[in-house]
Amino acid sequence: MVAALAVEPGLRHRLEALGIKPGQSLKVLRRGWWSGPIHLQVGMTELMLRRIDAARIQVFSADPSRAAP
């Protein structure tokens, strides 16, 4: 689950248009080699995101048994 977006306004608009907004659940499909981008599924959309940007998306685990990253 997305808790908050700590990003500059330009990126926030883009992320929200792609479906990443507080309260939305997302799924990490894979991480690229050599600390490459992250492959995410948000709703019906799949997208890639750099780790540095992904780090600014605060999430909490939907599964209570796992700690939030």
Place this chain on the structure above:
Amino acid sequence: MTHCLDSAGVVPVSGQAMVTVVGMPNTGKSTLFSQLTAAHAHIGNWPGLTVDLLQAELNLEGRRVQLVDLPGIYDLRGHSEDEAVVRRFLESTPVDLVVITLNASQIDRQLRLALQVRQLGLPALVLLNMADEARRFGVGIDLDELARRLELPVLLISAKYRQGLALARHAITKALAASPPGAGRMVLDLEAKLAAADDDLAAAMGPILQAAVTFPAQWRDALTRRLDRWLLHPLLGLPIFFLVMALMFQAIYALGVPMQQALSALIDHFSRFVLAPALASWPPFLSAFITDGLVLGIGTVSAFLPVIFLFFLAMGVVEDSGYLSRAAFLMDAFMERLGLDGRSFVLSLMGFGCNVPAILGTRVMRSSGLRLLSMLIIPFSLCSARLNVFLFMASVFFTPRQGALVIFGLYLLSFGAAILTALLFKGRFASEESLVLELPPYRLPTLPQIWGRAWAEVRHFWFWARRFILFGVVGIWLLNNLPFGVAPASAQSLSGQLGELLQPLLAPIGINPRLTVALVFGFIAKEIVLGGLAVIYGQTASSSALGHALASEVSWVQAVSFMLFTLLYTPCLSTVAVIRTESKRLGFTLFSVLWSLVLAWLVSFCFYQLAWLVGWR
């Protein structure tokens, strides 16, 4: 509001309604546009907008309307250049109807754009495109409920498979019938209108979706998931990608080169057996100019159109299938370390067809540092025009086996030069741009779609090339034949003098005066290098005669040095022109030209001098 522009500029036509297509990237918007207009669109120069918009006249049940395709945008309040273009357009042009195009299967997030447009108070209707995908992925949409809640007409279509298009046209006509001609409105206070409603937007979306759309309980696109497991594999992904690329290039040249040779033989015959006798009574100066200059130049380029067509066909398959964005994913980690990103890699790859559209493609980047650095490396992509020169030189100086190796080596060097350039200058063109890209599901490209696009690219190339060939051929002709009375291309002619003048600079890299002239013209366009060489060597009868003449004067080491220089220095004047217009900086453009010249000279110098030391002649 009336505009007065020259014939190329197109703007609102008085008495005709203005309909614009608005949608997110990846919704099949341009497919829809070309289906609706049957590809009769032309590019209009809109006042106040820096980009070209596609526009076409549409006959809707007797009423003529102007249809304009706006760039794909994610958010009307977004910060990208395209988003600003759409805002400026809506603020400056009276619009009668907005056709909002959404990807039906991604309505969960794309509905937002429809709500934003509605907020502007413009007459609108919604086309939910990609109905086939929505069905495949298990997204069910209650059209009536959605239309009722949006208070807009909603239609489900599939532009790619031509489903629902007649209904869409009818719906547009009906929506327009409600507004009398000239009722189009510009949006005033666009920013304020959107900002005021921004918070309500998210709140409004939930209930609408809940009432009108059913989503699958599980992700249904198993095919994409399965393919991605291999194609995006941490270890195998990149090798598979390079293998696919290698096979693609192999196929293009295996098919294209014979076609090119056949076509060039045909043109050769035409010139010798039809044109030459027909011009026999003309003054020799003039007839030679036409047969040896014009026809040779145009023939060289047109022979080469099949390869370009095949290239864009293959590129279309890679792009429309969704694999190109996977390439960006795979290469991003590497490109990030060069100060670039996955998109720069994809654009460089497109540069292997032609550098010009690749440089235009950098518009998707917002950070100017990233754009400039990408523009700096794209010209090193070995474009098809240069390949033409290399294929010819390799066939003259090497056996087919060696030739293939030489060409492969040139491809490697092309990558190497781009990487070196990025590493050297990434500090000067730093960027902090974040990268968020959609990875669309894998799709089967349809033949009409990629065929039409490849055809458009070839036409575009031909348009550019034609102008430069004329210019180049006339130029070479004059340089070779002036001052009056000299033997063509002799040491006394202007070109001979120019070649001699540059000898102190170019002799150390093995470029003789005649090759120098070819390089000077290669600056205009690589397409005219071969034609130029033929004119300079006075061997315009056939390309094999030119080969013999070249091989008798030039050693293979010189030939390789010539190829290295040709690969690395400025690709063509059109690339320079595009860099100038896109970067809007003269200093950067000059720097780009100068750097490529310096790098070309250094690489050729090292190769030639080393070869000399080793004793290769």
